[in-house]
Amino acid sequence: MEATQSGCLFLLLLVTCKLSPEVATEVQESTDGPSDSQEPVWLTDVPAAMEFITAAEVAVIGFFQDLEIPAVSIFRSVVQNFQDVSFGMSTDSEVLAHYNVTGNAISLFRLVDNKQLDLKSEDLENIDATKLSLFIGTNNLHLVTEYNPVTVVGLFNSIIEIHLLLMINKASSEYKESMHRYQEAAKLFQGKVLFILVDSGVKKNGKVISFFKLKESQLPAFAIYHTLDDEWDTLPITEVIVEHVRNFCDGFLKGKRLKENPESEEKTPKVEL
Template sequence: VNETYQLANQVDNKQLDLESEDTESIDATKLSRFIEINSLHLVTEYNPVTVIGLFNSMIQIHLLLIMNKASPEYEESILRYQKAAKLFQGKILFILVDSGVKENGKVISFFKLKASQLPALAIYQTLDDEWDTLTMAEVSVEHVKNFCDGFLEGKRPRENHESEDKTPKVEL
């Protein structure tokens, strides 16, 4: 007998199904994980209210898009970011950090980014504080996917940034 558990998701106003060949294989852990993953927005905006929930999430890898919501590219960028978020749902928590909000400066400086380097992606693993950043001219699904895949595979481009810092950068 195939049974389906349904979750009415108030966040994105959609119904989600958890299908199971055998209802006995659904334990409290699997069910609570399904509910937590699917009760989140695809992209959660970072602010004083959401920060506690973000850091208490069972999803231990967080991807931050650090971008000014007032920028003309924002609407297109966030749509692409949401598309990419669907690819990693349950594996990576997608977060938006509005660089136009003064209080978010602490987040930006934590990842050693400057305003001139934004928009940027920052990926963070809560268990071991591993993190990496990627600055970009344009937010695309492909950029986000490649960056996330690389991090999940253990590639850490940030480790190579030290040699970059020693060569003087010329502003154009």
């Protein structure tokens, strides 16, 4: 998704979490708590690094020429906070060169859009645990990413222009099976469609739902959205079926709509959340 698109839903409607102290607190609350101890995996050569990145939906690697800099201990300290992220470290010159690292860097790699995001030497000079946690938390996009004020920044910065939102109450009895099928469908559109979960049981998500002219009585539902031109379509459902997801996404990608283009209707005023 291009950050310059001022008409984008996630910019005008959803992005109000400008890495403020409140967002930092949300990152901290979402990652704090008891967890099994884990350490970064040492990556001693290029094949090991490539295999490590390929095997993870999200991987964060510390590329360090100097293990004595403060960023190394800060990097180690945040590893415990992200159980769904794979952490690695390397000091091998060939590994650093392979990933275009000069000096020291911390890089995040994500499978969903094959993107590498870097904090380079100049960024690491004033890094602390909160800033590093924000960097990881906001860019922690998976095959299915739950929408919240933290992940919305990464969603906005994704290069994928088509977003599919599943709006469902996580407290519902059908949620677990629905998510399993939704994740299976996401694999079919990797790199083409960004799959997002919106918990309709969260009150502050109500404006996301109303933007697509949906009511609570119509949920669960899909909403598919093109970030560059604000075109979208919706599909109320009774259950998530992989084939239905495939058909809905394929149809939208081919320019088919279930209803009239919402651009032809009076637009819903966009307000900040």
